[in-house]
Amino acid sequence: MAPQRAIPERGTASLSSSIEDLRNRLEQLVEELAGERDEFQTSPINGRIYPAASIDYLNDSGLVQGGSSPSYWGSLWSLTCCKHKMRQEHFFDYFEEVEPGVLHPTQPLFVFTCAGKTDSDTPDWAAGRERWLTSVALVTHAFKGMDDYGRFLLQQDEAAWKDRITTQESSEETSWARKKGDCHAIIEDGEVVGVDSPYPEHDHVSSSGTSSCGCSTTVNPEYDHVYHEDNDTSILKFASTSNYWLSWSKPQFYWTVGNGPDFVGGGQGTVAYRKSSESQTDTILSELRSAL
Structure with a gap:
């Protein structure tokens, strides 16, 4: 069996399984980043849904990652492999190059990652649901080259780069x-x-x-x-620093239909519900419409 690691829980311990609670937290992240960067505007807010076939749910381990993207290690979120067409530079005209090869977003971009496996274990409450929201990241940095990304990693703690550099x-x-x-x-x-x-x-x-x-x-x-x-170098490499991404170690929100990939990353029309059995008539994207 391919090696797997448990996805760390980050920034979600105080959140309920309410979409309203999640929406409020994402709005806070946008405001906080805007307070740090003069060039960053709070709207419009952009979003992509990324179904990751390498993420699974196991009853005895929780949500686990068996692939390279996204990477969650060392308090850093990154998406620099996979979903190449979604990350092509020409799709993103709201990034500003602040130094050669290093870009900052001028508008918010959230990447919603969900488990893409169809053979995951199922919690007792979930009744056959298998595709979980595993993380939400507000992109804080983008890079053109892997060398640009590598220099950024070396500026972080060792825990951020030691499990990312493939050429060691x-x-x-x-x-x-x-x-x-x-x-x-x-x-x-x-x-x-x-x-x-x-x-x-x-x-x-x-x-x-x-x-x-x-x-x-x-x-x-x-x-x-x-x-x-x-x-x-035409495929942007995304990163989100420690304060700007959330992840779950156990399922809280689930997708119910059609999260297959498309040319900009998959699942824009996918229906996603909160954990609660109440009020399952709106999608996550419609419930988050004030932020997305």
Whole structure:
């Protein structure tokens, strides 16, 4: 079985399973970021729903992550692998380049991530529901290159980058990063010196639907890759710093229909209900209409 890690609970311990409570908290995040950045406007607010097939619910473990995106480790949320078309630069005209390769949003962008598996365990109260809201992140940073993202990671605590840098030397401590990391920058003596494709053991599926990112020509025998789609600089790499994302370790909200992917990330019309059995007539997006 592929390795999995429990998704940490972050910023949700004091929230009820009320959509109203969630909406209020997201509005607070927007106001807080606006208070930190002069260029950031509180509206319009943009949202994407990301069904992550690598997220599952297990009765004995809660919500678990078995893939590289999003990454939740070290108090940082990041989405830099997968959903390439959703993250293509031309979709986002509300990012401002504050230094080469580093961008800040000028309008709020929330990424709602839900479990995408259809064979998850089911809590007693859930009656067959399987697709859970696992995190909501207000994007605070975007990067063009994996080297730009790597430099940002090195400015964070070690816990933020040690499980993300895929190109580290092999050891027990780096096994998760080499297989499930989301940053393909080359680090030498604490500095970013370039970008490369991850090792063949990296557990990622390309848009071509093949393992090892669809590459068929060997340039570096150690890597067995010629090109890696994650490294495309026209595909923005998203991050949310510690105060601006929420996650659940146990199911609270569920999607009921059709969260398959589409060209901007999937599920815009997906119906999503709160945990309570009451008032299940509105979607999360309609209930959050004052914020989205």
